[in-house]
Amino acid sequence: MIIVRNLTKTFPATGQEVLSRISFQVDQGELVGLVGSSGTGKTTLLRCLSLKESWTSGQYIYDSKDITQIGLLEKWKQQRHWAYLEEKPALNRNQSAYKNVLPSYVPYWRAMLGLVSTDERVTVMDYLERVGLLDQALEKAEKLSGGEQQRVAVAKALLRGAKVIFADEPVSGLDPEAAENVMKDLKHICVKEKVTIICIMHQLELAEKYASRIWGLNEGRMVVDIAGRRLTQREKNLIFS
Numbered sequence: 001m002i003i004v005r006n007l008t009k010t011f012p013a014t015g016q017e018v019l020s021r022i023s024f025q026v027d028q029g030e031l032v033g034l035v036g037s038s039g040t041g042k043t044t045l046l047r048c049l050s051l052k053e054s055w056t057s058g059q060y061i062y063d064s065k066d067i068t069q070i071g072l073l074e075k076w077k078q079q080r081h082w083a084y085l086e087e088k089p090a091l092n093r094n095q096s097a098y099k100n101v102l103p104s105y106v107p108y109w110r111a112m113l114g115l116v117s118t119d120e121r122v123t124v125m126d127y128l129e130r131v132g133l134l135d136q137a138l139e140k141a142e143k144l145s146g147g148e149q150q151r152v153a154v155a156k157a158l159l160r161g162a163k164v165i166f167a168d169e170p171v172s173g174l175d176p177e178a179a180e181n182v183m184k185d186l187k188h189i190c191v192k193e194k195v196t197i198i199c200i201m202h203q204l205e206l207a208e209k210y211a212s213r214i215w216g217l218n219e220g221r222m223v224v225d226i227a228g229r230r231l232t233q234r235e236k237n238l239i240f241s
């Protein structure tokens with residue numbers, strides 16, 4: 001479970017308060033759709049939650065541990081339970097999906113030398129199957145569609161044992177069908193693997209359809225925090241006005 005109290009972020013260079021006293025609670029296995037107009041602080045919120053960005057103030061509790069009180073080493077260990085999915089996954093385009101995923105499960109040097117046991121190979125293939133990529137496992141990453149590349153990134157996160165995935169617009173740039181498929185995958189993973197996913201979404205309809213929780217940000221404030229469903233016009237006005 002994640003509990004955040006009064007998260008505030010000011011960038012020292014500009015003095016701009018980008019996030020203002022944001023508080024929420026998220027249970028394990030939730031799929032949170034984070035929506036809001038451009039420049040309202042969605043990426044900054046995701047980066048703060050994944051500790052890629054420092055907090056100006058606030059309290060952060062994850063699995064009953066107060067993250068705001070722990071040292072650098074503990075924070076680094078904590079981050080290993082989390083994965084950050086970029087809009088465009090950083091994959092080795094000349095390597096197969098399988099080889100891209102392998103180092104997330106076995107040490108890099110063993111993956112490079114091919115020193116992989118049958119058990120490890122089966123586990124990696126099993127995870128590729130879970131994200132619907134079994135048939136494309138040996139396909140070079142450059143041959144995979146945008147949606148399939150996102151699935152490779154998800155398989156990597158799952159193999160690393162990620163309990164929380166922060167996804168920065170994972171369906172941006174995908175055609176509508178691919179976007180729906182990625183969202184279905186993410187939803188499936190939340191339910192089956194009990195992974196929590198916090199996902200920036202530009203398409204409100206997808207958030208309404210797939211998210212179990214919707215957060216609306218407006219000028220750095222959380223103006224809507226509701227269970228996933230169609231938003232009322234009033235809620236849309238609060239977020240997008």
Ligand SMILES: Nc1ncnc2c1ncn2[C@@H]1O[C@H](COP(=O)(O)OP(=O)(O)OP(=O)(O)O)[C@@H](O)[C@H]1O
Pocket residue numbers: 011013014016018036037038039040041042043044045
């Ligand atoms: N490193 C930084 N230093 C100073 N200001 C920043 C920095 N990063 C972001 N900002 C500012 O913070 C505000 C929120 O930016 P952010 O990228 O979080 O918004 P967003 O909602 O994700 O936007 P978009 O939907 O366009 O990606 C913007 O005004 C931006 O200029």
